[in-house]
Amino acid sequence: GAGVSQSPSNKVTEKGKDVELRCDPISGHTALYWYRQSLGQGLEFLIYFQGNSAPDKSGLPSDRFSAERTGGSVSTLTIQRTQQEDSAVYLCASSLVSQETQYFGPGTRLLVL
Amino acid sequence: AQSVAQPEDQVNVAEGNPLTVKCTYSVSGNPYLFWYVQYPNRGLQFLLKYITGDNLVKGSYGFEAEFNKSQTSFHLKKPSALVSDSALYFCAVRDSTGTASKLTFGTGTRLQVTL
Numbered sequence: 001g002a003g004v005s006q007s008p009s010n011k012v013t014e015k016g017k018d019v020e021l022r023c024d025p026i027s028g029h030t031a032l033y034w035y036r037q038s039l040g041q042g043l044e045f046l047i048y049f050q051g052n053s054a055p056d057k058s059g060l061p062s063d064r065f066s067a068e069r070t071g072g073s074v075s076t077l078t079i080q081r082t083q084q085e086d087s088a089v090y091l092c093a094s095s096l097v098s099q100e101t102q103y104f105g106p107g108t109r110l111l112v113l
Numbered sequence: 114a115q116s117v118a119q120p121e122d123q124v125n126v127a128e129g130n131p132l133t134v135k136c137t138y139s140v141s142g143n144p145y146l147f148w149y150v151q152y153p154n155r156g157l158q159f160l161l162k163y164i165t166g167d168n169l170v171k172g173s174y175g176f177e178a179e180f181n182k183s184q185t186s187f188h189l190k191k192p193s194a195l196v197s198d199s200a201l202y203f204c205a206v207r208d209s210t211g212t213a214s215k216l217t218f219g220t221g222t223r224l225q226v227t228l
Contacts (some may be wrong), residue, residue, distance in 0.1 A: 031214065043203065043218040050214070059215065074177070089154055098214040101147070104157040 002026065004105035006092050012111045013082055016113065019079040021108045025094030032069060032075050033095075040047060040090040046090075050098045082112045117206050121221035126194045126226055130188075134202050134222045139182040142210030146187040148178055151201040160202075162222045163187060165207075174198070194226045 005024045025032050034046040045059040049069040060066070065100050066081075069075040079086055092111050093102040116139045130200045133169025138144055145164055148159040168180045178189045187204060201223050205216040 006156075033215065033219075037217075042220045045215040046223075047215070048215055056215070093157075095214075101146075101159055101162055102158060102216060104149070106154075106156040 006105040010109045018080045023075045023092030029094035030100040031095045033093040035091045036088045084112050087112045114219045117219035119222045123223045132191050132194040136187045136204030138206040144206045145207040147205040149203045162189040196226050199226045
């Protein structure tokens, strides 16, 4: 079946602009996660959605970052007023339920000039 | 707090030889442990996991990992390496207690398999 998909695959933006990154989880998966992969920082958790519960936002690095998940499926990660240190690969993952194996999408590579 | 250490930035092995990629972890409760592999410009692919039961876990592409509670380790192994195994490998842990579902990843180990 189809895996996790993310769009765009690459995004180049100018410092100060807002960007939106999209994630389509595996059909039927109730849990959705965003991670960031940076050079020198490894993989870090950003935010987690489970069904209709309040999201776990504990990993968001600043209030410029936000995410929503509409209809329990597609999720959008928004970064406002981008900074050069936001340049990274943003990975989305989903799992059938929150305790199960997470499956990752191909990521969106963000470059802030 | 949970953490993972992958002490080797890179592991070099000749094709046909056995390989080991090391991982140690720290959690307050019982661990759920995972290995993922990342090929260039690709997302993470799930290899295997340990939740409970047999300490030796078998996964995709001939990989296996051994859970050792006393040493808090979960080393990834393969009896005979292939050039196509060359990639970046990540170990991850989640605490089985509580409601937190986020994975904490190690910094990754680059595996280089040569002819």
